[in-house]
Amino acid sequence: xxxxxxxxxxxxxxxxxxxxxxxxxxxxxxxxxxxxxxxxxxxxxxxxxxxxxxxxxxxxxxxxxxxxxxxxxxxxxxxxxxxxxxxxxxxxxxxxxxxxxxxxxxxxxxxxxxxxxxxxxxxxxxxxxxxxxxxxxxxxxxxxxxxxxxxxxxxxxxxxxxxxxxxxxxxxxxxxxxxxxx
Numbered sequence: 001x002x003x004x005x006x007x008x009x010x011x012x013x014x015x016x017x018x019x020x021x022x023x024x025x026x027x028x029x030x031x032x033x034x035x036x037x038x039x040x041x042x043x044x045x046x047x048x049x050x051x052x053x054x055x056x057x058x059x060x061x062x063x064x065x066x067x068x069x070x071x072x073x074x075x076x077x078x079x080x081x082x083x084x085x086x087x088x089x090x091x092x093x094x095x096x097x098x099x100x101x102x103x104x105x106x107x108x109x110x111x112x113x114x115x116x117x118x119x120x121x122x123x124x125x126x127x128x129x130x131x132x133x134x135x136x137x138x139x140x141x142x143x144x145x146x147x148x149x150x151x152x153x154x155x156x157x158x159x160x161x162x163x164x165x166x167x168x169x170x171x172x173x174x175x176x177x178x179x180x181x182x
Contacts, residue, residue, distance in 0.1 A: 026089045033088065037164075040157045041084045047150040048077040054143040055122075058136050065125035066140075069147065072118040076111050076154075083107065101165040108158040115151035122147050 032038045052073035060066035083104065086092050092100045123144040130137035 026091075028088050029090050032090075036160055037087065037157065038084075040153055040160070041080060041087075044080050044150055044153045044157070045077065045084065047146050047153060048073055048080065050146045051118075051122075051143050051150060052077065054139045054146070058130075058139050063125060063128075065121045069118045069122045069143070072114045073147070073150075076114060079107065080111075101161065105158065105161040105165045108154055108161045112151060112154040112158050115147060115154055119144065119147040119151050 033042070052070055055066050055070055055073070058066075060070060092098070122140065126137065126140045126144055130140055
């Protein structure tokens with residue numbers, strides 16, 4: 001039987017030591033900002049901000065329809081910011097147990113449906129709540145226009161996120177490593 005060597009170098013480490021180095025190095029992924037998902041999210045953020053800022057500058061609290069539009073616009077704007085940060089700093093790679101393509105697709109479908117209702121509500125309430133040609137009328141009309149654009153942007157994101165979820169054009173390994181965005 002072979003003898004055990006007298007000098008054996010062993011090295012131990014704990015998971016906490018390795019995690020500290022990677023957690024502190026949050027670097028933005030500029031490739032995401034240049035991707036179709038990144039550009040669409042930035043577009044959704046800018047247009048969504050315009051929708052709720054235009055309505056917030058009017059006495060929207062007097063009209064229940066605009067309360068719904070404000071809820072949809074502000075809520076989806078905040079959730080889109082959260083998703084943007086998650087993808088920008090590649091936090092979805094650290095939380096690998098979450099099915100991000102499916103979560104992102106469900107969010108985009110929900111956002112599209114909610115913005116369809118917000119767009120219809122906002123457009124239907126324009127003539128009833130303000131005089132044609134007034135500042136308030138112009139702001140509500142512009143908010144309706146931008147709500148339509150945001151609705152389209154979320155619809156396009158729904159299409160792309162559905163393709164990412166289905167894995168169209170890639171295999172499971174490349175879509176998981178690429179973070180699910182094109």
